Amino acid sequence: MNSIFCEVSKYLMLLFFALYTWECFSVFSHKNKEKQEAIFRRQSLLMFLLHLDGYLVLFDQTENQKILLFYAAQVVFFLIIISSYKLLYEEAAQLLVNNMCMLMAIGFLILTRLSFEKAIRQFTIAVGSMILGLMIPYLIQKIRFARKLAFLYAAAGLLALAVVAVLGAKSYGAKLSFTFFGIAVQPSEFVKIIFVCFVAGMLHASKSFRQVALTTVLAAAHVILLVFSKDLGGALIFFVVYLVMLYVATANPFYFIGGLGCGSIASMIAYRLFAHVRVRVVAWKDPLSVIDKEGYQVCQSLFAIGTGGWFGLGLYQGMPEKIPKVEQDVVFSAIAEEMGGIFALCLIMVCMSCFLMFLNIAMQLKDGFYKLVALGLGTTYGFQVFLTIGGVIKFIPSTGVTLPLISYGGSSLLGTIIIFAIIQGFYILRKREGGQNGQQTKIREQP
């Protein structure tokens, strides 16, 4: 049975998150800097309230006092993040900082619910990653030769992917990670970032046909290595990111349309060639018919989402542990089940707000190389969110990728924090160099 406190908290958390989400978008309707500042402060407050409420419910349900300590540590962590950005980088995009904290807070909450041990590991990695993340904007201002190393990026990326393909441990039919001094590392999470830098470096240097062809060949090599490792989600992300960057850099829509055409043909071939791909398509078309085997995970995920309904069952009231890999790829369904369908919809909108901020920043940048990098990283993030959520709600076949900042997994978390930090770094750089022209502009506005 559920106590009244938990029941009320369920609706309160929904309310906090709905208000927070609303402010993510309403902030763009205010040009006034003070008003924006006020909104950002309200957002932080809502984040802390939601976080507090959630952890009180967790404590109420488990009566595990360690949870309170863990909660306190997280509060300190978030306070440090928010204040360090204020102190070190006054110009930082606060919406991004808020969203990053909010998504991590939701991630810690649901992970603590699912597995306290994993939540603590995740938190430890988050602390380490944030230290690195806070240095990145500084490094970006010092290191100006990054754009000249395109071939080095390609070599490093291809090497890492090849190592995984050959040596990598088998995880659920896909070779994704290898163990490095006792820690399972998933290199494709980091190769994504250098891949974007590689493409940006190449296309920034020249947009000649020869250069485009060379870049395409090297990019295709990445994708093929990923397909070879059976990391279909990763392959799809690299492919789409490359197409988007190529299209924007060359302003040639034929590259984009032609690329999508080639992609469709390639996926048809992959469907014929790999049982691994066919299985996922079958599980997507009619998961209930193959519930004992291929469709098990999707069905369990949909049971969770459906049973949760709009308002959720409340923390600890559902059965998310029935879903295989729930802490990783399917964490979205656990959130929908226990925190509610409305909460899940807000979560999608917050992720969309991050993506739009990334693109917004990319548009404001003057430096062509940074512009392309920001675009590529933003696309990586946005498309990954689409793949993972679309997969677990059976909108598209599942591809087994993580939900950035929320899913359990050190490589994914570190990789995403680096992405947020790099884009933040570009933004700060632009503000410092751009001087007075310092207002955030809406996407639709042309400079």
Add this chain to the structure above:
Amino acid sequence: MDNRRKSVNNREFAVIAYCFIGLFLCTMGYFVYFQVAKSEEFINNPYNARQENFEKSILRGKIYTAEKEVLAETKTNADGTETRSYPYENLFSHVIGYATKEYGRSGVESWANFNLLRSSTFFLEKTMHQVTEEKSVGDNVITTLNLSLQNAAYQALGAYKGAVVVMEPSTGRILAMVSKPDFNPNTVTQEWDNIVADENGESPLLNRAAQGLYPPGSTFKVITTLQYIREHPDDYADYGYTCSGTIQKDNSKLSCYGKEVHGGVDLQRSFIKSCNTSFANIGLSLDPVQFADTCKELLFNRSLPTEKLDASKSSFVLHEASSVSEIMETSIGQGKTLVTPLHMLMIAGAVANDGMLMRPYVIDSIENHEGGSVKKYEPKEYGSLMTPEEAQILQDYMKETVQSGTASRLNGMSYEACGKTGSAEFGTTKGESHAWFIGYAHREDKEDIAVAVLVEEAGSGSAYAVPAAKSVFDAYYR
């Protein structure tokens, strides 16, 4: 120059932004669509372990007939335990089914499990219950079933194994669904081992009405006739054949029921006398591929378009290379053809309804425990199985079958009955047969009803299945 390139560049950014906004909105749209339209199917799945969780906070709702007689309710005992009680015991055992902790659910108890375990009262009331740790009362399910018809059908089958299904052809409402042998849902948990062990090989848990697969026997001649009319739209009435009691083609031989000799027959007379030799003769003249197409249109080898009901697929196997004997057998409803009583009922219903098939359904509406409407299931059209002209011809033939043919026991009543009998031979022993009747009845003051009767191992349709249909019609038009 630089400025121009930059603005062009930003247009591409906007394109990408809109593409992704589109992706995100589609994802959210699908999520909403899933919650609204698809989630019930998934929540209700027996694999969803969360259903058991509901029982902790919800008192399972009641199941009613269309007239609000209680068919199933949960009673809380003095010691706080709960008992699911079925006042009519065996009468509704298959269609209402059972709901047990140990052995799962069947029938309406399974199809509407989600509704029975949802409480659609004001959410504050539910929240209050959660606080006071009291159970909320689940929603009630009102079925389309009619107690007196179910009773009539049940009694009519007597001690025989078999099935009787009754439907309103104009809506698809199932009014009665009986299958025998049956079981008592009140004691299904205690007797589970016996029931499943099934020492007499009677499969009492099988709902024969929807899942039992039988050779259709002469009731299939409705379809053979339809195919002949389709191949001879202008001159089917000129068909003629002289029945000598047997027909031989190559090495295959086939006789009329009881070696009867019908003499000279046209198509209608072949139908009303159920003349096997004439239909074998017709069958040999038909195009097997087109015949198979017609059967596919009539829902053979496909999932039946029912709302829930868990019906089995009927099968029809005829193709270009089929042997002479197979074609002859198939035309009179023997051979490899297998059907469910529900399927034959749907075909009879479509004939009665001028070709239009309504999707059969058994759940009429959902109400909350205070009687407020939660959901109403409306009749749904499936589509035309035949043209109104074709239906009209079959209607005339089926009417004539009652007036002067094999179903004459239904003649001279206050209602006008139409139908087709059948005696389906099964197994290897000659002469053993299942008795069939499919048909419908009409009287101005009431909706028409259609019925399908199957009596296992009884004998001829006219002797054993027609009286059961008559009991149902009599009860309905009383």
